[in-house]
Amino acid sequence: MKKKKGFKINSSSKSILFISIGILFITGLAWLIIHNFFYSETDFGITPSPIEPALLKIHGLAAPVFLMVFGALFPTHISRAFKARINMKTGLFLLAILFLLITTGYSLYYIGSENLLKTSSLTHSILGVICVPLLIGHIITGKAFINYRKK
Numbered sequence: 001m002k003k004k005k006g007f008k009i010n011s012s013s014k015s016i017l018f019i020s021i022g023i024l025f026i027t028g029l030a031w032l033i034i035h036n037f038f039y040s041e042t043d044f045g046i047t048p049s050p051i052e053p054a055l056l057k058i059h060g061l062a063a064p065v066f067l068m069v070f071g072a073l074f075p076t077h078i079s080r081a082f083k084a085r086i087n088m089k090t091g092l093f094l095l096a097i098l099f100l101l102i103t104t105g106y107s108l109y110y111i112g113s114e115n116l117l118k119t120s121s122l123t124h125s126i127l128g129v130i131c132v133p134l135l136i137g138h139i140i141t142g143k144a145f146i147n148y149r150k151k
Helices: 011-037 052-084 088-110 114-150
Strands: 040-042 045-047
Touching: 011 052, 011 114, 052 088, 088 114
Parallel strands: none
Antiparallel strands: 040 045
């Protein structure tokens, strides 16, 4: 008997996905707080906290791990749910937010304009903070739909 393909993400992919998202969220939020509230003013100007580079390195290390697992979701979870038209609103909104996070994250390293850099940084920070609650909402909505369908 052929196993029916569903929308669930296998447990190893889910673990890597959630661990990488957790690391991205924690390091990004920690950097944001430390960068904005825990700096030193010296005779030479404002000096960032010495922990900032370490947080960015960990954040940068978790990003490609997330991107690999996220990319693997397209032929499975995302395309199947899209074809079945399940959890479309939260899923498409989350995809848009993730696309903007990826784009702004990339631009933080490779953009030349100071104004665009500030805009990318602010956008990336805001989207990064709201992304996890959106993901939780997507999961809850999906589970509610599956439970409703079982009745």
